[in-house]
Amino acid sequence: MSGAVSINEETPDQPDVVTLLAAGDAYAASLYPAESNHGSSLDELRDSSVTFLVARLKGTVVGTAAFVEKDGYAELKRMYVADMARGLKLGKKLLQAIEEKAEARGLTVLRLETGISQPEALGLYRKAGFVETGPFGAYRPDPLSVFMEKHLHREGAGS
Template sequence: MLIEERTAADGDLTALLDAAFAELVARYGPEGRSQVRAGARYLVASVDDRAVGCGAVQPVDSGTGELKRMYVLPEYRGRGIAKSLLSALEELAAGLGYRRLRLATGVRQPEAIALYERCAYVLTEPYGKYVDAPLTRCYAKALAQQ
């Protein structure tokens, strides 16, 4: 498996983001797609030259980043790709100087919740647009500094 940074305009990344959004619509209905902030950095995981997963770190403030767009194609799940991608995103965030990562996921994504909890993310109070979103769960994790 190869994990590398890609730009927002990358075709493989765009296809993965479209697939992720389609899955969210299937699980939650047609809620709008939230925008990723300027300055977000994307990683793509590839297996045998096929892009199979993605994720992003976007800036919140000088010490905090937010994980966005974590996704692995269904046929590649259960192979440790999401955990490797999450680890690489944490490493990227720490390298950018973030001391903490936060994220939002949903109650209809038990596999995502299990991953984040296995990887030491702690349930936190909802933030931003998630404050009044009963199907959302927010997590955070302190990062080891490089």
């Protein structure tokens, strides 16, 4: 499948988006026990502190990514690309869009938690400039988790 991908802020409770979120949940559940899955619920994604992005290819939902505004940083959540859209560099595009939105809101750090059994995701984040760090926020150490962060540079701001 090829063509132009659009990435826009949308609501997470649309039926086709909910279907993709469920596919992401099933994928995570196939890799990790429930106590090591930290995906945001649909209710959490509706919160005003969340910016939720949807990627569409010819109108079809093919990816999601969100961030939650926390105390001075943004936390990346619900980054997932449909199998049918693999190979389109969609993860990179979604991540760039998330970074731009976070920077536009004045946030200077983007953090995330992902799992050790997702080498493609880990590679994407490392290539994008994320570095491993310790648990943050309400997270506790988990041998199946990898915690990462990236300092964002707003235009006109010092580095």
